[in-house]
Amino acid sequence: MPSSSPPSRPVRILLVEDHDMVAEAICLALERSPDLQIVGRAASVASALADTERHTPDVVLMDRRLPDGDGVNAIGDLLALVPGVRVLILAGEGSGSVAARVAESGGAGLILKASGLRELEDAVRRVAAGDVVFGQDFLGDVLGRLTGRTPGLGTNLTPREREALHLLGEGRTTAEISDQLGVALNTGRNHVQRVLEKLGARSQLEAVTIARREGLLT
Template sequence: MPSPSPHDRPVRILLVEDHDMVAEAICLALERSPDLQVVARAASVASALSDARRYEPDVVLMDRRLPDGDGVTAIADLRALAPDVRVLILAGEGSGSVAARVAETGGAGLILKARGLSELEDAVRRVAAGEVVFDQDLLGDVLGRLTGREPGVGANLTPREREALDLLGEGHSTAEISDRLGVALNTGRNHVQRVLEKLGARSQLEAVTIARREGLLG
């Protein structure tokens, strides 16, 4: 049986999802419950910010990857517009470092798309009631990282190595990275090699994949 709403009206939800079929399925699932109401749908960070101001939702249910940005990064902007709004991130895949970023930026939680729609409904209700909700598979990692007991992947990258990683993520070659950083080719190679070593990657492509999974790249 659904948990009672903490509001004297349905929980107002802004859904931010750029895939129409997914958004439609989520809307249908949420609105079958009388205590939940999707007041608006958005397909981008920019639209989400505009709609949050216009509709004043209780909960923003936001996809992590959107055409114009990262949903996790947008949490701070949403909360600046509406300090009381609760932001629940919906992700296709997640990691402890991504979930920790959600918590650190004031998000109310993260749930994986692989979970059932009934779990999503429950998460929305709990978030609206003031709880912080993280997927059970990530919760242990979140607590470890936030308490400093477990450093995140890539936490030991130097600022220069982070720059090299960002350029790798943009698809630049080692020669181009060296040029962008204003260093000799051998120095650029060394930066890239240290990035691979610190991420536990065997190739540049694997390094970018790991970095995206861990939330190190937008």
């Protein structure tokens, strides 16, 4: 009588999410499946790095926006700590530009919080198996960026324009931006106007909204 093959071990997951209710719901959903195991929970980038080194999970399921930074920016540090760990970014909203940043950083995928729990379970299994998981809406941007065919929105901003954009994100007025940059008011206005033009925005508020969506502001 042939011997049965030993059962494979569960996929070991570190969940990084700073909202307790969301984290609890995800943990309960994932741990219903015998092939998925939560080995730790973290609520910040710093804790994620420490817990990744401590638990060596197969998958880090990581919120993009955390109290001490952007989860996408932490992907490289996680991979340096545990080569081979798969990082799946969980985001409240996404865009092709953010998805491309995930891929460029070595991440295994991007899934939206609005996705169903079964879709989340499937995404975790797939990245653990070595697949990359990006929605159809993002896939073209990811492939285009990785092949150098599609420049990301905002990549043509000059250093001064990036400074102006970050100050807009802080709620500064054009006069305050000009003063902060050490330029004349008209020059400050020109910087802000070029930011709007390059982001395709009709107002400063829309420019900030687009910049946050595209991952230009964290």
